[in-house]
Amino acid sequence: MAPMAYARFPFLSLLLLCCIGGLLAILCTPAARTRRIKWISAVFSGISLLISAGLFIAYDQSAGGLQFVEKVPWVPSLGIHWYNAADGFNLPMLLLTGIVFFTGVLSMWELETRVKEFFALVFLLVAGVFGLFMSLDLFFIFVWYDVSLFPMYLLIAVWGSTRKEYGAMKLTLYLLAGSALILPAILYLVVQAGLETFDITALMQPGTFTPYQEKFAFLLLYLGFGILAGVWPFHTWSPVGHVAAPTGVSMIHAGVLMKIGAFGVLRVGMFLCPAGWQHWAPLMALLATIGIVYGALVGLRQTDLKYVIGYSSVSHMGIVGLGLATVTVDGLNGAVFQMFAHGVMTALFFSAVGYIYDRTHTKAIPELGGLSRTMPVAAGFFIVAALTGIGVPCLASFWAELMVFIAAFRVYPLYGSLAVGALAVSALFILRVVQQTCYGPPNQRLAHLPDIPPLLGVPRVILVSVIVFFGLFPALMVNMIQTATVAFFNGLP
Numbered sequence: 001m002a003p004m005a006y007a008r009f010p011f012l013s014l015l016l017l018c019c020i021g022g023l024l025a026i027l028c029t030p031a032a033r034t035r036r037i038k039w040i041s042a043v044f045s046g047i048s049l050l051i052s053a054g055l056f057i058a059y060d061q062s063a064g065g066l067q068f069v070e071k072v073p074w075v076p077s078l079g080i081h082w083y084n085a086a087d088g089f090n091l092p093m094l095l096l097t098g099i100v101f102f103t104g105v106l107s108m109w110e111l112e113t114r115v116k117e118f119f120a121l122v123f124l125l126v127a128g129v130f131g132l133f134m135s136l137d138l139f140f141i142f143v144w145y146d147v148s149l150f151p152m153y154l155l156i157a158v159w160g161s162t163r164k165e166y167g168a169m170k171l172t173l174y175l176l177a178g179s180a181l182i183l184p185a186i187l188y189l190v191v192q193a194g195l196e197t198f199d200i201t202a203l204m205q206p207g208t209f210t211p212y213q214e215k216f217a218f219l220l221l222y223l224g225f226g227i228l229a230g231v232w233p234f235h236t237w238s239p240v241g242h243v244a245a246p247t248g249v250s251m252i253h254a255g256v257l258m259k260i261g262a263f264g265v266l267r268v269g270m271f272l273c274p275a276g277w278q279h280w281a282p283l284m285a286l287l288a289t290i291g292i293v294y295g296a297l298v299g300l301r302q303t304d305l306k307y308v309i310g311y312s313s314v315s316h317m318g319i320v321g322l323g324l325a326t327v328t329v330d331g332l333n334g335a336v337f338q339m340f341a342h343g344v345m346t347a348l349f350f351s352a353v354g355y356i357y358d359r360t361h362t363k364a365i366p367e368l369g370g371l372s373r374t375m376p377v378a379a380g381f382f383i384v385a386a387l388t389g390i391g392v393p394c395l396a397s398f399w400a401e402l403m404v405f406i407a408a409f410r411v412y413p414l415y416g417s418l419a420v421g422a423l424a425v426s427a428l429f430i431l432r433v434v435q436q437t438c439y440g441p442p443n444q445r446l447a448h449l450p451d452i453p454p455l456l457g458v459p460r461v462i463l464v465s466v467i468v469f470f471g472l473f474p475a476l477m478v479n480m481i482q483t484a485t486v487a488f489f490n491g492l493p
Helices: 011-027 034-057 090-109 115-134 138-159 164-193 211-228 239-242 247-272 276-297 303-323 329-362 376-389 395-410 413-438 454-472 476-488
Strands: 004-006 066-075 079-087
Touching: 011 034, 011 066, 011 079, 011 115, 034 090, 034 115, 034 239, 034 413, 079 090, 079 115, 079 138, 090 115, 090 247, 090 329, 090 476, 115 138, 115 247, 138 164, 138 239, 138 247, 164 211, 164 239, 164 247, 211 247, 211 276, 211 329, 239 247, 239 303, 247 276, 247 303, 276 413, 303 329, 303 395, 303 413, 329 376, 329 395, 329 454, 329 476, 376 395, 376 413, 376 454, 395 413, 395 454, 395 476
Parallel strands: 004 066
Antiparallel strands: 066 079
């Protein structure tokens, strides 16, 4: 691990306080003042976006290592610390969370049902996401993991649609099963190390664990975090959850919550158990490739717009898993970039589909048609998301997928070929969906519907701008990730 630069000001804790402060402000506001609650949510989520973007810009790439470090003893007798830091791995995730959080709040501006409770739960969920991404203490990583999961049940069961109780319960049971694997793995590593600390930077020193211990612990961590990352065959909660969740929750669910799983495999599993990572990498590659192919083929059969996006997400998260499994610098760079690009892309996808559903009251592809004539702006956002999903050059996902596939062809030629072939199929079915929903004869029943007004267009414009910006200037993201990737591989035994 590279040298640490301690923070002169606790910006990372301030990011968490934005969520906690917003939550308290919402709870102190009368439920009848819905407009005030929405403005409070927009202001606090906007501040969190500005802080996360500021941290991304202020990070000194030439120095690298851990920066903005905050380390304060919490329970010294157990070796638990309030330990937050930023590096090239988690800064893209913090920026992603800030973007999806702010745009998700704005996308739910028209919500009228139990507004206070909805935004309070969203702020609690995002606090857990921010906390997990910035923490370097295993105890707090587990705590923030659970904090980020529990609000999802209520957010889907109360405000969702399409078998919402079933979707909420299935999601909760699957993710709690993952939590039940993560906790014993963490305790096993802490006890076996014998260092009386939960500090990741202390536990990842070479020689702390035997190869057998690393192989055993990594498998538990990979399966535990992998459930949340949508790893096949533990992915089945994800499309159901996507379909049942309301728009803003779908954006956070697909945009950042699934990234917690992949990031947990990276930050905890790969950092503490590199020998286990290298041992299980072929299995990771196999499951990732099956997920890519499976998501593409099942997506072909879907007639519900949200199911199409849900299975597309399973397929694209498989690309993240394949990149991690290559055990190469390019693969790891591409995997982290894919987490960011996929998060923004799916947020735009669900934001666009959510607006269309709110107006048409249908997600059935055969019932939609000619949206480019009746709702051209909404259709335009949907098309940009679709083009990003199929990896069109000059959009963010293209560069991430390119790096992963280059690494995959070098390490796993067969899996790389299957993955590229599956994504070609995925591109065909996504373009088919675009053709059936946005073009062709307009559905006269929908001809009178209004297009996206300027206020509701703001979050979609932000997401499109991020996709295009990092598609045109990918080096800004790759160089950031590279600072952590190179240092990580240099520290491997």
